[in-house]
Amino acid sequence: MTPLPRRHFLAGTAVAGGLLAVGAPGDASAAGGASASGRGWADGRVDKPFLALLTEAADARVAEVVDGLDAVLSQLNDLGQARPAARGLRLLTSVHVWGDAAHHHDGALIGPMTRLVDALAAAQFDDGLYDQGAVHSPPDTAFSIVDLGLVYGLLDADDHGGTKAIRATLRKILLKAGAGLSTGGVHTPNHRWKVCAALARINSLWPDARYTRRIDAWLAEGIDQYDSGQYSERSATYAPIVTNPSLLTLARLTGRPRLYERVRRNLEATLHLLEPDGEVETVHSRRQDQKTVKHLSEYWLQFRALALRERDGRFAAVAATVQRRGADQTFDETPLGDFLAEVLDHPELAAPLPGATAVPEEFTFHDPDCGLVRIAKGTTRTTLFGGTDFPDVHAISSGLSTNPTFLKWRKGAAILDSLRLSPQFFSLGHFRAEGVERTADGWRLWAEVRAGFHLPLPPRHRRPDGRYPLTDDGRFWSAMDFPHRPKEWRTLRTEVRIAAADGGWNMDVEIGESEVPLALELCFRTGGTLTGVDPVSGQQDTYQLVKGYGTYTVGDDVITFGPGNGSGPRQPAVVDSGERYSWLGGELTPAGQRVLITGRSPLRYRLTLR
Numbered sequence: 001m002t003p004l005p006r007r008h009f010l011a012g013t014a015v016a017g018g019l020l021a022v023g024a025p026g027d028a029s030a031a032g033g034a035s036a037s038g039r040g041w042a043d044g045r046v047d048k049p050f051l052a053l054l055t056e057a058a059d060a061r062v063a064e065v066v067d068g069l070d071a072v073l074s075q076l077n078d079l080g081q082a083r084p085a086a087r088g089l090r091l092l093t094s095v096h097v098w099g100d101a102a103h104h105h106d107g108a109l110i111g112p113m114t115r116l117v118d119a120l121a122a123a124q125f126d127d128g129l130y131d132q133g134a135v136h137s138p139p140d141t142a143f144s145i146v147d148l149g150l151v152y153g154l155l156d157a158d159d160h161g162g163t164k165a166i167r168a169t170l171r172k173i174l175l176k177a178g179a180g181l182s183t184g185g186v187h188t189p190n191h192r193w194k195v196c197a198a199l200a201r202i203n204s205l206w207p208d209a210r211y212t213r214r215i216d217a218w219l220a221e222g223i224d225q226y227d228s229g230q231y232s233e234r235s236a237t238y239a240p241i242v243t244n245p246s247l248l249t250l251a252r253l254t255g256r257p258r259l260y261e262r263v264r265r266n267l268e269a270t271l272h273l274l275e276p277d278g279e280v281e282t283v284h285s286r287r288q289d290q291k292t293v294k295h296l297s298e299y300w301l302q303f304r305a306l307a308l309r310e311r312d313g314r315f316a317a318v319a320a321t322v323q324r325r326g327a328d329q330t331f332d333e334t335p336l337g338d339f340l341a342e343v344l345d346h347p348e349l350a351a352p353l354p355g356a357t358a359v360p361e362e363f364t365f366h367d368p369d370c371g372l373v374r375i376a377k378g379t380t381r382t383t384l385f386g387g388t389d390f391p392d393v394h395a396i397s398s399g400l401s402t403n404p405t406f407l408k409w410r411k412g413a414a415i416l417d418s419l420r421l422s423p424q425f426f427s428l429g430h431f432r433a434e435g436v437e438r439t440a441d442g443w444r445l446w447a448e449v450r451a452g453f454h455l456p457l458p459p460r461h462r463r464p465d466g467r468y469p470l471t472d473d474g475r476f477w478s479a480m481d482f483p484h485r486p487k488e489w490r491t492l493r494t495e496v497r498i499a500a501a502d503g504g505w506n507m508d509v510e511i512g513e514s515e516v517p518l519a520l521e522l523c524f525r526t527g528g529t530l531t532g533v534d535p536v537s538g539q540q541d542t543y544q545l546v547k548g549y550g551t552y553t554v555g556d557d558v559i560t561f562g563p564g565n566g567s568g569p570r571q572p573a574v575v576d577s578g579e580r581y582s583w584l585g586g587e588l589t590p591a592g593q594r595v596l597i598t599g600r601s602p603l604r605y606r607l608t609l610r
Contacts (some may be wrong), residue, residue: 002097006157009347013046014097038094047352049104050343051100053326057337058095059102065091066112075120080131082120086144086151086339089116093151094341097158101340110162115167120148128180138184139191141577142198145177146249149201150345156205178202182214188399189231191237192218193246199251215254220572223247223262226369234401235287236280236369239266240298241333246307252346264306270299272374274318274363275381275410278329283385284405285368290403291590295330297322301342304349313357320356371436374441379557382505383408384498386436386445396580402431404588406445406496409505409609412557415610419589422575423506423511423518423601425492426451426475429578430588433496438596442499452487454480475579490514492601504560504610511603517571520597520607522561523590528554535594536573542594544573549608550595560610564597572596 065072065088072088075081095101096109103109110411118149125136132140150244154169155163186192196215203211223558231243244263251259266372273281278296282289300322322329327336343349371387384407389400396402407419421431433445451474461484468481497508510520522531526541532550533543543550549562567573577588599605 006154006344006347007159008480009350010099010154010158010344012104013048013051015517031497040302042103045352046483050323051350053323054337054340054343055098055100057335058091058098058338058340059326060234061091061335061337062095062103062109066109069112069115072254073115076119076123080123080133082130082132082141082144083147085116085120086147089113090147090151090341092116094344095340096163096258097154097160098340098344098427105160105162107162113163113166117166117173119145121169121173121219125177125180128178129184132449134187136180136184138181138189139186141177141184142181142194144193144450145174145181145198146194146201146246148177148446149205150172150196150341152205153201154341154344164266174202175206178206178211182208182210188238189224189233190242190246192221193223193250194242197246197249200250204253211426215250215573219250219256223259224264225265226367227293227576228367229265229267230284230367230370231266233286234398235285235289236282236294237285237298237333238287239270240302240514244299244302248302260306261303264310264312267299267303267570268304269367269579271314271318271359272367273361274359274486276379278322281372281374281383281408281433283383283405283408284367284372284387284401285403286399286401288387288398290401295332297329297331297336298334301339301349305346305352307353308348308351311354316353317356317359320353356365365391365435366438371433373436378503379410379412380503381410384436384443384445386433388432391434391447404448405590406430406431406433407498407505407507409559411504411559413554414528414552414557414559415523415554416522416552416559416561417592418521418523419507420523420575420590421494421496421509421511421518422577423492423494423516424574424576425449425514425516426490427576427579427582428475429576429580431494431496439497439499442497445496446494448491448493450489450491451475452484452489454487455486457481457485488547492516500607502610504608507607507609509603509605509607515601517574517598517600519571519573519575520599520605521575521590521591522595522597524559525554526551526592528552528593530593530595536596539573539594541592542596544596546597552593559607561595562597562608565599566606567598571600573598 072084076085092109092113095103098104127136129136129138134140155167181195182349186195196218199211199215208341212545231239243264247259247263250256273571274296278295281297283392300319304319306312307319311415361376363376373384375382388402390402404420405418428449431447434447436443436445462492463548470477470479473482492514494511499506530543530552533545536542536544545562545564546567547564549560552559582590
């Protein structure tokens with residue numbers, strides 16, 4: 001894109017239109033890639049409703065930021081948490097420099113802004129880093145430095161006399177951080193790109209070969225992206241909040257247009273994860289959002305940026321949807337008003353969107369890299385998931401995909417958030433599919449687990465003193481020298497076949513060969529009405545379908561499910577999360593209204609969803 005002079009854009013929309021018409025030469029980021037120059041804003045128009053929405057929301061946030069200043073400073077001074085202070089300063093800066101804001105050059109903001117920047121300077125260690133929950137943490141520092149670099153750029157372009165001292169302090173913070181970020185390490189894949197973005201910010205203001213060498217070194221490792229477009233963490237939190245913005249910043253500030261393609265591919269994949277109400281599918285994530293609800297709003301400016309850059313009508317339609325919903329939608333990490341600063345930093349985002357084209361409304365999308373299937377048809381959305389990391393690593397840990405939900409179904413407003421299968425087999429926990437594959441009439445998921453009884457040690461491994469090494473059985477540890485013992489195995493095989501039928505699904509479950517009790521757990525979104533089910537004593541919001549069919553109703557939308565499969569002491573209404581959870585006092589109960597259908601293996605059972 002042709003870069004626009006921020007100094008003049010900040011004067012407001014009256015000036016911005018002329019700038020968008022004139023533009024400026026010399027955009028390194030456009031080399032070798034699609035350029036919006038002459039197409040996106042050659043007519044000199046700006047998207048005034050877009051800017052007005054952000055401006056109003058940012059102005060409205062000022063009181064919240066100022067009133068919460070003491071709490072934010074306490075977080076910084078007592079806990080080392082710099083991010084809230086940096087983000088608060090970013091918000092106040094955006095309305096101070098923006099000509100259309102009610103708080104434009106408002107002298108009342110200088111005091112709070114000064115308190116924030118002085119506290120950030122005081123909390124910074126000699127090596128340029130902050131703690132933010134991890135001691136002298138380069139990646140956590142980078143999150144704040146990206147914001148502070150943006151703040152400095154806006155204040156410098158505005159060049160208001162009242163912020164001169166603030167800018168001087170910011171300069172010291174940023175240069176000090178550059179030393180720590182250009183030598184320090186990271187924890188997770190996305191941290192690399194955030195550190196690079198922070199260094200690119202500093203380098204764009206005060207070029208230094210140390211910064212560019214570190215950026216080159218991290219990027220030389222390659223971007224952790226699958227062929228499907230998902231990044232290795234498979235997260236609807238870290239893609240839109242960290243990786244995509246960082247790659248866009250690097251593409252723009254360091255002249256790497258190929259990074260736009262990485263973001264485009266991620267957004268292409270995300271198109272198939274969107275729900276009609278603005279939620280984003282997360283079941284396949286390797287991060288903590290695998291068990292939470294995330295929303296489209298965090299992707300907003302990324303869809304807008306690529307829609308403008310590549311004239312992509314689908315991306316424009318998504319961006320326009322977020323804009324149309326405005327404040328009447330859920331914002332996760334970034335409040336609506338906080339987006340203004342990003343647009344002021346990158347004024348090209350204020351150009352009118354290209355014409356929208358239809359986002360795919362009916363599709364079957366299979367992502368083999370994540371073991372994910374998404375099917376959209378009419379008012380229904382289906383998710384099938386067979387891609388957890390558990391079959392490969394047999395561990396429950398941060399950074400692993402372990403969510404045992406293997407089917408989700410939406411029928412209008414009626415939402416089945418989770419379908420899980422829990423056999424009581426040696427306390428190994430839920431069925432977690434080893435994969436998902438296409439069949440002639442639908443889809444197949446499968447898994448095999450086994451547990452052993454340990455036989456006497458062979459003579460050559462016996463010890464007269466009986467002191468054997470502490471070893472891992474796979475479920476527990478004991479001084480039994482398990483690796484050298486022959487085993488007598490017990491095996492449980494599970495196969496799930498799913499086929500479309502009558503606007504819904506038939507799900508055939510076959511489980512054997514061991515004889516164990518089991519429970520299918522259907523978890524519906526809180527707020528609907530269940531019929532045909534019986535409450536389970538002692539378990540809140542938990543019911544059992546014993547016979548016939550149950551219904552779940554929200555408004556005019558009804559999901560009918562069943563049939564029941566009996567009850568009794570040999571098939572208790574219990575979900576066994578497994579010893580990996582119970583030993584640590586953890587639990588795996590999903591939020592919502594749970595219905596259990598119980599049985600006992602060997603079992604063949606068909607669940608119908610209509």
